[in-house]
Amino acid sequence: xxxxxxxxxxxxxxxxxxxxxxxxxxxxxxxxxxxxxxxxxxxxxxxxxxxxxxxxxxxxxxxxxxxxxxxxxxxxxxxxxxxxxxxxxxxxxxxxxxxxxxxxxxxxxxxxxxxxxxxx
Numbered sequence: 308x309x310x311x312x313x314x315x316x317x318x319x320x321x322x323x324x325x326x327x328x329x330x331x332x333x334x335x336x337x338x339x340x341x342x343x344x345x346x347x348x349x350x351x352x353x354x355x356x357x358x359x360x361x362x363x364x365x366x367x368x369x370x371x372x373x374x375x376x377x378x379x380x381x382x383x384x385x386x387x388x389x390x391x392x393x394x395x396x397x398x399x400x401x402x403x404x405x406x407x408x409x410x411x412x413x414x415x416x417x418x419x420x421x422x423x424x425x426x427x
Contacts, residue, residue, distance in 0.1 A: 308386070315383035322349075323379065353381045360385065366394035 326346035333339040357364070357377055367373045367388060376384045 312383045312386055316380050319380050319383060322346075349381070350378070353378045356381055356385075360388065363388045363390060 323346075326342060329339055329342045329346075334342065357374060360377065364370050364373050364377070373384075373388060377388075
């Protein structure tokens with residue numbers, strides 16, 4: 308599966324370069340229109356994927372970068388996105404660890420103003 312997604316990503320880059328090249332300097336008569344239609348169709352599908360994967364993208368550590376990569380690679384990038392459940396579990400674990408760390412601070416130190424602690 309990893310080989311298939313890597314191959315898909317490697318083929319997506321020349322496709323988008325060809326679409327951009329066609330916009331700058333159009334190819335021969337029938338190919339320019341077909342490539343523009345293919346590019347518009349793939350872009351439409353990738354925008355649809357953005358909408359469907361909104362929860363996973365929102366839970367991502369770098370949502371803007373992941374949105375751009377999803378637009379570029381489409382389904383070939385979905386396996387790199389964390390599932391929403393995994394991100395929620397990670398956040399809950401971090402919250403529990405923070406609660407334990409806060410519980411270890413002595414109450415007197417927590418209530419003492421910072422200036423008094425620095426002077427001591």
